[in-house]
Amino acid sequence: MHLDDLVLVSVDDHVVEPPDMFEGRLPARFADQAPVVDRRDDGTEIWRFDGKEATNIGLNAVAGRPVEEYGIEPTSFAEIRSGCYDIADRIKDMDANGVIGSLCFPSFPQLCGQLFAKAKDPELGLAVVKAYNDWHIDDWCGTYPGRFIPLALVPIWDPPAMADEVKRVAAKGCHAVSFSENPSKLKLPSFHSDHWDPFWSACSDEGTIVCLHIGSSSSLVQTAPDAPIDVLLGLQPVNILQAAADLLFSPVLRKFPALRVALSEGGIGWIPYFLERMDWTYTRQHGWTGQDFGDEMPSEVFKDRVVTCFIDDPAGVEMRHRVGIDKICWEADYPHSDSTWPISPETLMKSLDGVPDEEIDQITHLNAMRLYRFDPFAHRPKEKCTVGALRAQAADVDVAPKRGAASSAKLTRASDLTGRPGTDR
Amino acid sequence: MHLDDLVLVSVDDHVVEPPDMFEGRLPARFADQAPVVDRRDDGTEIWRFDGKEATNIGLNAVAGRPVEEYGIEPTSFAEIRSGCYDIADRIKDMDANGVIGSLCFPSFPQLCGQLFAKAKDPELGLAVVKAYNDWHIDDWCGTYPGRFIPLALVPIWDPPAMADEVKRVAAKGCHAVSFSENPSKLKLPSFHSDHWDPFWSACSDEGTIVCLHIGSSSSLVQTAPDAPIDVLLGLQPVNILQAAADLLFSPVLRKFPALRVALSEGGIGWIPYFLERMDWTYTRQHGWTGQDFGDEMPSEVFKDRVVTCFIDDPAGVEMRHRVGIDKICWEADYPHSDSTWPISPETLMKSLDGVPDEEIDQITHLNAMRLYRFDPFAHRPKEKCTVGALRAQAADVDVAPKRGAASSAKLTRASDLTGRPGTDR
Numbered sequence: 001m002h003l004d005d006l007v008l009v010s011v012d013d014h015v016v017e018p019p020d021m022f023e024g025r026l027p028a029r030f031a032d033q034a035p036v037v038d039r040r041d042d043g044t045e046i047w048r049f050d051g052k053e054a055t056n057i058g059l060n061a062v063a064g065r066p067v068e069e070y071g072i073e074p075t076s077f078a079e080i081r082s083g084c085y086d087i088a089d090r091i092k093d094m095d096a097n098g099v100i101g102s103l104c105f106p107s108f109p110q111l112c113g114q115l116f117a118k119a120k121d122p123e124l125g126l127a128v129v130k131a132y133n134d135w136h137i138d139d140w141c142g143t144y145p146g147r148f149i150p151l152a153l154v155p156i157w158d159p160p161a162m163a164d165e166v167k168r169v170a171a172k173g174c175h176a177v178s179f180s181e182n183p184s185k186l187k188l189p190s191f192h193s194d195h196w197d198p199f200w201s202a203c204s205d206e207g208t209i210v211c212l213h214i215g216s217s218s219s220l221v222q223t224a225p226d227a228p229i230d231v232l233l234g235l236q237p238v239n240i241l242q243a244a245a246d247l248l249f250s251p252v253l254r255k256f257p258a259l260r261v262a263l264s265e266g267g268i269g270w271i272p273y274f275l276e277r278m279d280w281t282y283t284r285q286h287g288w289t290g291q292d293f294g295d296e297m298p299s300e301v302f303k304d305r306v307v308t309c310f311i312d313d314p315a316g317v318e319m320r321h322r323v324g325i326d327k328i329c330w331e332a333d334y335p336h337s338d339s340t341w342p343i344s345p346e347t348l349m350k351s352l353d354g355v356p357d358e359e360i361d362q363i364t365h366l367n368a369m370r371l372y373r374f375d376p377f378a379h380r381p382k383e384k385c386t387v388g389a390l391r392a393q394a395a396d397v398d399v400a401p402k403r404g405a406a407s408s409a410k411l412t413r414a415s416d417l418t419g420r421p422g423t424d425r
Numbered sequence: 426m427h428l429d430d431l432v433l434v435s436v437d438d439h440v441v442e443p444p445d446m447f448e449g450r451l452p453a454r455f456a457d458q459a460p461v462v463d464r465r466d467d468g469t470e471i472w473r474f475d476g477k478e479a480t481n482i483g484l485n486a487v488a489g490r491p492v493e494e495y496g497i498e499p500t501s502f503a504e505i506r507s508g509c510y511d512i513a514d515r516i517k518d519m520d521a522n523g524v525i526g527s528l529c530f531p532s533f534p535q536l537c538g539q540l541f542a543k544a545k546d547p548e549l550g551l552a553v554v555k556a557y558n559d560w561h562i563d564d565w566c567g568t569y570p571g572r573f574i575p576l577a578l579v580p581i582w583d584p585p586a587m588a589d590e591v592k593r594v595a596a597k598g599c600h601a602v603s604f605s606e607n608p609s610k611l612k613l614p615s616f617h618s619d620h621w622d623p624f625w626s627a628c629s630d631e632g633t634i635v636c637l638h639i640g641s642s643s644s645l646v647q648t649a650p651d652a653p654i655d656v657l658l659g660l661q662p663v664n665i666l667q668a669a670a671d672l673l674f675s676p677v678l679r680k681f682p683a684l685r686v687a688l689s690e691g692g693i694g695w696i697p698y699f700l701e702r703m704d705w706t707y708t709r710q711h712g713w714t715g716q717d718f719g720d721e722m723p724s725e726v727f728k729d730r731v732v733t734c735f736i737d738d739p740a741g742v743e744m745r746h747r748v749g750i751d752k753i754c755w756e757a758d759y760p761h762s763d764s765t766w767p768i769s770p771e772t773l774m775k776s777l778d779g780v781p782d783e784e785i786d787q788i789t790h791l792n793a794m795r796l797y798r799f800d801p802f803a804h805r806p807k808e809k810c811t812v813g814a815l816r817a818q819a820a821d822v823d824v825a826p827k828r829g830a831a832s833s834a835k836l837t838r839a840s841d842l843t844g845r846p847g848t849d850r
Contacts, residue, residue, distance in 0.1 A: 067712035182648060190649030223607060223671040224615030230674045230716050234706040235667060242660055246648040249655045269701060272740035273694025280737065281659040284762065287492035291655050312705065315697035315747055322740055337709065 001357045003349050004388025009101035009368040009376070010344075011149070011309050012213070012264045012331035015140055016061050016084035016107045017047075019077070025131035030124050034131070035108070035115075037077075045076040047108040049128070050119045054108040056080065061107075063093070063335030066401040070337055081402070084335045087143050094147065095394035098345045098387030099332055100376050101368070103149035103211075104140065105178060105264070106132070111216035112178045113153035114186060126155045129165065137174050146379025149372045150174035151211065156188065159195060163202035170206040175373045177203065179210050181243035181263075182217035191250035200252055204259040209307065209372055212247075213264040214240045233337075240266035241274060244306070248278055248298050249291060253305045260371060262307040265333060268316030271308060271323045275299035303327065307371050311338055314351045317363075325359060329368040342399040345387045426782045428774045429813025434526035434793040434801070435769075436574070436734050437638070437689045437756035440565055441486050441509035441532045442472075444502070450556035455549050459556070460533070460540075462502075470501040472533040474553070475544045479533040481505065486532075488518070488760030491826040495762055506827070509760045512568050519572065520819035523770045523812030524757055525801050526793070528574035528636075529565065530603060530689070531557070536641035537603045538578035539611060551580050554590065562599050571804025574797045575599035576636065581613065584620060588627035595631040600798045602628065604635050606668035606688075607642035616675035629681040634732065634797055637672075638689040639665045658762075665691035666699060669731070673703055673723050674716060678730045685796060687732040690758060693741030696733060696748045700724035728752065732796050736763055739776045742788075750784055754793040767824040770812045 022034035035049035047054040055075075062070050064081035077085065083093035094102060109115045109132065116132070119125035133152045141148035152169040154162040154177050166177060179199075180186055189195035203210050214236050221235040240263050247253065247261065278298040282291055293301060303324040309331045310316055316323055330348065333339040340347040352360050369375060376385050383389060447459035460474035472479040480500075487495050489506035502510065508518035519527060534540045534557065541557070544550035558577045566573035577594040579587040579602050591602060604624075605611055614620035628635050639661050646660040665688050672678065672686065703723040707716060718726060728749035734756045735741055741748060755773065758764040765772040777785050794800060801810050808814060 070710065070713040184649035190651055192649060192651045221667060223667050224609035224617060226615055226617045227671055228674050228714060228716065230706055230710060230714050231670050233710055234670045234703050237702065238663060238666060241663060242646060242648050245656050245659050246652055249653050267698065269698025270695050273692065276694060276738065276740055278659050281655055285495065285655060285658055288495040289653060289655050291653065313701065315701055315744060319740060
């Protein structure tokens with residue numbers, strides 16, 4: 001496989017929502033309560049909604065910035081690369097990186113719409129969720145057909161309404177929704193409750209994949225108050241390991257066998273060990289704990305129902321058959337600080353050394369196309385979807401790092417992040 | 426390599442302390458304040474010390490019990506297999522399992538002596554720590570020379586006194602100490618503070634390995650209040666992953682390059698992914714976080730200073746060169762519920778399929794002998810230390826599961842464990 005012949009579908013990127021996104025999208029009675037962007041005295045811009053503030057923190061939109069300017073300070077649109085929020089420029093940045101398809105998680109509403117769940121009036125919250133989804137599906141994804149996998153938010157405070165929204169967006173062609181890796185940490189019922197069954201059931205019926213992104217529990221791993229921020233950044237994927245165990249031993253996957261759940265930005269290298277550990281625990285302990293997987297093992301249920309992905313994970317790729325080759329997808333994580341943009345193909349290619357071509361195709365696009373119900377080839381021939389073809393039409397895109405305005409003092413301890421508004425990704 | 430030719434040194438087992446262990450070991454002024462075993466009305470036995478109670482919970486001494494009787498209830502000595510607390514019977518159980526050498530963590534004092542740290546009079550606490558160590562080194566390990574790697578406790582509330590105790594026990598031939606995987610969770614200063622430098626320095630000077638056992642932060646991973654206990658049991662090793670990141674980005678390993686730290690019961694299958702993630706984080710973020718590993722990478726520092734071990738970890742063994750082949754040790758975890766006793770050799774052998782003999786020897790005993798400064802061959806010829814030779818002299822040991830008294834109702838939720846006295850392992 002030559003690098004130029006890769007076909008890349010990224011199942012985890014992020015949109016920084018443009019300020020005008022809600023214009024004309026809310027019912028008249030809520031129109032003056034839409035989230036709005038406001039400029040603060042220090043020059044940073046924030047979203048205001050129902051008395052709450054949400055910032056775009058620096059680390060979440062660093063594409064195109066030199067590493068010395070990474071940081072966790074709030075920022076403003078002027079400091080952010082336009083590909084983060086402008087759809088035409090986003091397409092150019094995708095082309096420059098050789099990426100044909102992308103699924104984009106939200107930014108200011110938080111990863112599964114936690115901000116909208118805080119609305120004092122749940123009807124306002126629901127109206128904003130629907131407006132968000134309409135903008136995301138029709139504007140963000142709809143402007144360039146065949147380039148985006150739409151991802152909807154759901155009203156996480158009301159499972160029957162979640163089911164309704166799953167069905168509504170499915171009718172609009174959206175078959176992916178974002179939910180929390182651990183609703184219990186959001187002070188909602190856990191995966192072990194039947195509270196969410198209307199939602200799981202709707203997703204199962206509609207063939208809608210449920211995406212659990214790292215950080216969607218609004219809880220970060222803080223080992224010690226004075227731990228440097230490197231510890232927190234390095235341990236980001238640990239939450240998803242906990243979520244995976246929680247989900248696997250909950251009734252959800254066994255009760256809804258057609259349901260597919262994705263661990264977004266979860267990485268894959270930890271999965272072989274994790275599956276052995278889950279099978280070990282089940283085999284040795286279920287005699288007294290009462291867990292019942294019938295004639296299956298936990299690892300089999302996981303491999304059948306759980307969709308994985310990685311940015312750059314050489315050990316995981318080496319162990320791909322222990323991970324589950326037919327569920328592994330790839331992601332670029334644009335524009336976050338873990339992103340490999342604009343050299344994703346080059347980065348990925350190193351990990352793919354020795355992998356047969358048919359398995360490379362599964363990992364780079366075929367699994368994502370099947371599991372997320374996305375078909376770019378219906379819109380353009382496959383030979384026009386390759387890294388080489390896309391980059392050829394993006395020769396004029398400037399991907400060199402750009403310096404922003406002078407940065408303020410850096411905040412570099414884990415404790416700088418916890419408890420700050422807008423920092424739970 | 427034939428199974429009978431394996432030489433097994435286990436770097437993580439557990440002693441259930443016998444009731445008479447403190448007899449004659451405390452200075453006269455503290456003699457009547459020694460920890461004592463007391464029988465409660467419900468038939469369970471507990472240790473009492475300085476107004477605190479500590480139980481031996483069922484899961485921590487289940488060797489020889491049928492799995493249906495596993496549980497987290499407190500128990501009594503009559504319900505526990507004698508090999509847990511009787512040194513002669515422990516040797517028989519080791520022989521029956523083909524294990525020549527063993528390092529034993531404490532039970533009722535908790536994994537790094539947290540109970541003794543709660544003494545209102547720190548002089549009493551120190552006297553009990555010393556008495557515990559003298560019993561452990563002289564009685565438990567000293568009765569059968571060449572069979573045990575002694576492991577000392579240290580007075581974790583007083584770093585200069587920790588250093589003194591490290592030196593005192595080193596003079597007695599003990600070169601391993603137990604410490605917390607995360608002292609911050611014990612409300613003590615974190616690894617990032619220089620508070621512990623006298624301790625690290627003493628261990629470095631004496632060639633004493635510092636063992637961080639999973640659970641030694643007295644904090645369990647609870648995903649949700651209603652999560653089944655399987656989640657908690659399966660996620661036990663997650664704490665050590667957090668501890669490893671915390672330690673790696675702390676000054677400790679770089680400040681004391683001769684220091685060796687062991688992740689006891691930590692498993693190994695997660696390490697390749699972990700090291701890639703730490704290097705990834707460092708490479709991408711240190712430009713703004715200020716971390717400095719000089720001309721090394723975090724993974725190199727880890728592989729050079731951190732000693733690992735596993736019970737049964739096929740993916741980890743397959744990835745042994747990514748883990749670090751010269752630091753991997755093996756453990757039996759007798760008598761905990763994760764233990765493979767009495768079929769440890771058979772269990773291990775499956776994971777070793779395809780591993781060259783010289784690497785098997787590294788993993789089963791050579792690494793442990795070098796890193797824990799233990800030489801059984803000085804006491805008996807190597808050919809008498811093999812699984813086959815030890816089992817030949819243990820033909821009369823009954824290893825069949827024994828039923829205990831009728832169990833009380835099972836406690837099977839994670840929340841049953843958290844907050845209960847004596848349950849933080």
